[in-house]
Amino acid sequence: MTHKTPWLGTNWKMHKTRGEANAFATALKASPFANTGLANLFIIPPLPWVEGVASIMKGTKVKVGVQNMHWADHGAYTGEVSPLMVKELGASLIEIGHSERREHFNETDDGVARKTAAAVKHGFLALVCIGDTRAEYDAGAAGDALARQTRFALRDAGKAAIGNVVLAYEPVWSIGEKGIPADPEFANRQHRRIKEVSADVLGEALPVVYGGSVNPQNCLELISKSDIDGLFIGRSAWQPEGFIGIIDAVTKMLGEQS
Secondary structure: OOOOOOOEEEEEOOOOOOOHHHHHHHHHOOOOOOOOOOOOOEEEEOOOHHHHHHHHHHOOOOOOEOOOOOOOOOOOOOOOOOOOHHHHOOEEEEEOOOOHHHHHHOOHHHHHHHHHHHHHHHEEEEEEOOOOHHHHOOOOOOHHHHHHHHHHHHHOHHHHHHOOOOOOOOOOOOOOOOOOOHHHHHHHHHHHHHHHHHHHHOOOOOOOOEEOOOOOOOHHHHHHHOOEEEEEEHHHHHHHHHHHHHHHHHHHHHHHOO
């Protein structure tokens, strides 16, 4: 069996005070996993706390990201943040296309394509979220929706996406407080489909991580699936002990399998 080095990370959304954000980063830095080679770790704080968290995580292997970014370097885009500004904050990862951005802030497939290309051009790792709605899932159209979103996401970046883009499959019906975790077999099939589409576009499959009600009870079954390359964890990782616990469990299991 090929050893898997999973992507493991969390997006704090619009949560945490500055003190809570810095306390989380300090605890993660003090953990045995701050410089681990057993997993690729990332945390995505709210924008005001990114610089402080990035400063604490400096010297570790943990990537710090932002939850959104405009595709232009500068311009008349009130309230937006450019790639150049994000770079100055010390972030190295850009989350793009989260379903909440698509639903509440009119994020389009076209915008995701532009942002992905801008992130890659400026040397960031782009974490591009795609997902099927409940209606698409119920209609048996999950695969079609994911294929469309994947093709759009890679439209402008092209082959530069290889090694610089990670796709996050987040079923819209599976995230949030009332989310239902996807069946691991179903999730694995969607990951395989997404990889096939990315390979068709780029000539090489991109890594795909699963996000959607990941918790200590289902993380091992999910990560053991052949095409799931990591876990994008929500509220189960919003406290440092929760995140560290999942990292510990996943890396131990994968270590035993290799």
